[in-house]
Amino acid sequence: MAQDKKLVESITPMDTDFAQWYTDVVKKADLVDYSSVKGCMIYRPYGYAIWEIIQKILDAKFKETGHENVYMPLFIPESLLNKEKDHVEGFAPEVAWVTLGGNEPLTEKLCVRPTSETLFCEHYANIITSWRDLPKLYNQWCSVVRWEKTTRPFLRTREFLWQEGHTMHATAEEAQEETLRMLNLYADFCEQELAIPVIRGPKTESDKFAGAVATYAIEALMHDGKALQAGTSHYFGDGFARAFGIQYTDKNNTLHYPHQTSWGVTTRLIGAIIMTHGDDSGLVLPPAVAPIQVVIVPVAQHKEGVLEKAEELRGRLMAAGFRVKLDDSDNSAGWKYAEYEMKGVPVRLEIGPRDIESNQCVLVARHDRKKDFVSLDTLEEAVKEKLEAVRLGLWEKAKENRDRRTSECETMEEIRHTLDEKGDGFILAKWCGSPECEEKVKAETGVGSRCIPFRQDKRAGVCVCCGKPAATTVLWAKAY
């Protein structure tokens, strides 16, 4: 028995303290650890494996849509960061600066990249000269640094992992198309693979990326009713191209500035998965990104033939392309159930002497604990169906939570009342377009604008704040 092995300790229930529940899950599911580097985190093997799978899926999608990976320097000289006025204003206050190299003061300080627009632009200025060089569709997987004051694993850390796409196009139309193509790629990935419903739309002016003409986001609603921005895609126009002197000649030998985009998702997505699907037993992972999709737990494994059969099933499922783990350790079956529930493994396969006699096994879904007895003859098919059932189950539960927590409001009072009655959630409310009203809604009700959903309620209406005519419906929420 497991005398040396830690017992699975219980975690704080979600409804008691959601923030503490989150912290418990990321630690107990072995996703992260803390280090003496304040505000940074250690991605442990199980947490990093989720990111590796996300990378693999997205990277294939980027390459299918013609993008190429590059790697830019980690550092940005101060003068380079300063080249685009809005950009530096947005980022300078939150960067880390290298001032010493090899114990000597640097003549120019270097910031650790918070994002790499300036580096890409400097490079593009070198390599773009003709219409033949366009489009340039580059992407980079790396870590970036932003000197945040308060941090939480996956959601906000001083260093985080992400990808940043940076593209250059001959025309504004092409660049705008790219911006939306990548937004939709992110949205489809979230909805189809992560089972997280999202709302797509542009950000308001006040919430745009530093230097962008337009910023689009996908917004998800967490279990506790707070919003989480799951991905962004920016259209820059030719502002950076002008600041960096990037020009190309068209077929008639006329000079033009190209049009630019950038887009990114981060390890925040793992935070979104935890807070969308998790429950009081721990993590619940969507099958597409689960490092272990099926855990095989032998029952009465000391009995003759049980471990051999379990090993045989593991081999069959791995050959069929599933990510499988057989836990034949000497921990009790009960301990194993709790451990892999904490780790969010979507499907547990139980096999014992009586199952073997009946040529069957038991499949248990993590999210609803539904048990199925399935014939070993058609195990691969049954596992495939069960994983699909998990995906659908997670999607429906997440969508139900979001829809239940989404309210349309016509007055400030109605927003306050809704938040009091139903708790946090998405508020759909009309807005006149003025930054003052946007600010006032946030100050007086606590919800900020998340995006202007593409799917608009077309009916005429008035601004929830000032009462003037308003055509735009905004999605409002408290946010991570």
Next chain:
Amino acid sequence: MAQDKKLVESITPMDTDFAQWYTDVVKKADLVDYSSVKGCMIYRPYGYAIWEIIQKILDAKFKETGHENVYMPLFIPESLLNKEKDHVEGFAPEVAWVTLGGNEPLTEKLCVRPTSETLFCEHYANIITSWRDLPKLYNQWCSVVRWEKTTRPFLRTREFLWQEGHTMHATAEEAQEETLRMLNLYADFCEQELAIPVIRGPKTESDKFAGAVATYAIEALMHDGKALQAGTSHYFGDGFARAFGIQYTDKNNTLHYPHQTSWGVTTRLIGAIIMTHGDDSGLVLPPAVAPIQVVIVPVAQHKEGVLEKAEELRGRLMAAGFRVKLDDSDNSAGWKYAEYEMKGVPVRLEIGPRDIESNQCVLVARHDRKKDFVSLDTLEEAVKEKLEAVRLGLWEKAKENRDRRTSECETMEEIRHTLDEKGDGFILAKWCGSPECEEKVKAETGVGSRCIPFRQDKRAGVCVCCGKPAATTVLWAKAY
């Protein structure tokens, strides 16, 4: 015709100026670009694609041997770096320091990781308590920073990409086995996939990694006769474990310090590929890591049916698992030949109207330009054989160069004479083991000790420097 497209410019011949030839190749083959970040480089899509393939192959090998990937913070607080005395002495002089975060001075400066032993050890102290927690077999893919004074793309840059394995074991024997297992994994990868012959062995005391008990290396010989260290594997004993207070209880509840290894390869491997296989037409890539293994160049592509057939062959070869590019641009065939030779594509497939009539195509190997007319009926098989012939051809050429440039010497005078007569190369010479003689050999002949090859000449002999009895043969060379 390609009026807009740059012509392929000629590069400096290797024998005229090898260093300039190298610089020309990395630029003209579109592997890298420079940026305003001094000493750092931009990995362009073609250069980065080589690294991605190296990563994919090695990562699979690491996972097969039980290793798991993690991600540690980018920064190391000064106090953490200082914990192991030898380690900090080795690295402190060449690190970059972050001293400002969000425009405020940090209370403790942070170095940008030059290597992550200290971070791994701090983490291991948290998660290792029992024999059940061992071994820990972790690896990390990331970039590291060392503030070098003189830099060259791939060979020595202030930031470079690498992987660093860090493992902890219950016993010294297990850790030593791991050290050699990973050294041999690297060596096999270099020899079998990169077609680069290497010599394996421990470094001398003076050349060990900072804090290691023993450092092992694989040494390759470049085309110009200089050595390049292609990978290292270190055995640490329990020195770091003691410094960081990492202990585990065995089955009898007795406390022990675990034993540690680390091992790494870097983007230097790309430099090794360039300088081992390249020629006066540019890069020559081993098929295993070539982003494009076969480039299809249609001949008289305006003629009916040529492009359709070329496209059909592309589809067939891609379906067979080859990395293929069809260049149907309006550049001339001659331009295309030169372009893909510069980029080192191992095999060129030419297909024109007459070939189509004869149901054949032409395969041309990059390294020896040998042409084969092959039947389209068995194209996949022919391409597979041709790529294997390229691999073997590269291996034999590299091995022939190395063997020709390897000399056994018994006196200092003989070393000097050999270097004068044959040019740079590997020198095998006996050594008494004293650091003074090692230093003197270098000072007086220019060659430094590279490693003590596992394959030793067992005959008795005397130190090449002091003439005292010496049982050890050392590999000496000038090195990158």
